[in-house]
Amino acid sequence: MRLIGFLIFVFSFQFANAQLEINETKYDEGTFFAPPFNMSKVDFELTDLLANDGSSQLCAPMAITHAFEFLKRYRNPGFANLPRVADLDHDGVEDTFKDRIRYFFQTCSTDKNTGTLYRQAIGCMDAFIKLSAYQSWAYMIGPHSANAPAGSPLDAVQHVLRLGDIKYYVANQAAVLMGIGWYKFNAATQMWERTGGHFFNLYGYAAMAGWGEDQSDLFVVNSWIDYRSRPTNQYYDTIKISSTRYLAQGTVPSEVAYELTGNGFDFAGYKAFVEDIFVAFPY
Ligand SMILES: [Ca+2]
Numbered sequence: 001m002r003l004i005g006f007l008i009f010v011f012s013f014q015f016a017n018a019q020l021e022i023n024e025t026k027y028d029e030g031t032f033f034a035p036p037f038n039m040s041k042v043d044f045e046l047t048d049l050l051a052n053d054g055s056s057q058l059c060a061p062m063a064i065t066h067a068f069e070f071l072k073r074y075r076n077p078g079f080a081n082l083p084r085v086a087d088l089d090h091d092g093v094e095d096t097f098k099d100r101i102r103y104f105f106q107t108c109s110t111d112k113n114t115g116t117l118y119r120q121a122i123g124c125m126d127a128f129i130k131l132s133a134y135q136s137w138a139y140m141i142g143p144h145s146a147n148a149p150a151g152s153p154l155d156a157v158q159h160v161l162r163l164g165d166i167k168y169y170v171a172n173q174a175a176v177l178m179g180i181g182w183y184k185f186n187a188a189t190q191m192w193e194r195t196g197g198h199f200f201n202l203y204g205y206a207a208m209a210g211w212g213e214d215q216s217d218l219f220v221v222n223s224w225i226d227y228r229s230r231p232t233n234q235y236y237d238t239i240k241i242s243s244t245r246y247l248a249q250g251t252v253p254s255e256v257a258y259e260l261t262g263n264g265f266d267f268a269g270y271k272a273f274v275e276d277i278f279v280a281f282p283y
Pocket residue numbers: 086087088089090091092093094095096099
């Protein structure tokens with residue numbers, strides 16, 4: 001596959017470190033790199049960007065801000081030349097988390113009541129890298145991807161997301177966001193129906209050898225979890241991704257193959273189905 005060839009060129013390939021222990025759990029393979037900073041509840045300080053009901057629909061600007069802070073300051077090698085953001089909230093300090101969330105709210109055309117469209121999220125991630133001294137490699141992988149890297153066929157990126165896709169980009173410590181849909185069960189039709197979505201960051205995965213393509217643990221940073229009372233090295237959640245073929249009831253839409261369970265994703269009556277990942281890498 002030409003896409004994979006290109007990525008091996010771009011990334012210093014480091015797939016599947018053998019043996020890993022995280023929070024006293026031993027795994028056969030994986031990688032972990034959740035950075036030691038948190039932005040918990042910063043979105044609620046941006047009162048003019050909150051929804052009319054007071055909720056935050058800023059998950060995409062939050063996750064994108066988190067991802068670029070990771071790339072800029074915590075990844076090794078990092079990308080220190082990523083742009084600084086102007087003092088958009090006029091508090092006398094430029095390039096704060098609040099300035100950056102406000103910036104991505106604008107450039108991703110986020111709607112304060114309905115959130116951010118997938119194509120706008122990947123578009124503003126790509127545009128941000130292009131403002132820097134770096135080349136941009138920013139694409140969606142999943143059923144809603146509409147653009148492939150030059151020279152690659154669209155189906156290299158536009159397909160039902162596989163666990164292998166997720167592991168590949170996470171293992172290379174790209175900026176990886178995940179987009180999920182919230183699905184509610186319709187008893188009349190026996191279908192799971194989409195009711196909304198969410199964006200968050202992926203900073204690792206870990207698995208046992210026998211889990212194959214069926215399941216993995218994921219290490220995620222989620223804008224609606226408050227990490228502030230935790231130790232510095234615990235600003236993430238460990239959640240589970242597992243194949244939807246184990247679901248007890250209902251028909252799953254053909255464009256999804258995995259569900260998420262764990263802190264931040266367990267809501268009675270709803271399933272979190274994995275849709276696409278958003279991968280951004282300066283080079
Ligand atoms: Ca500011």
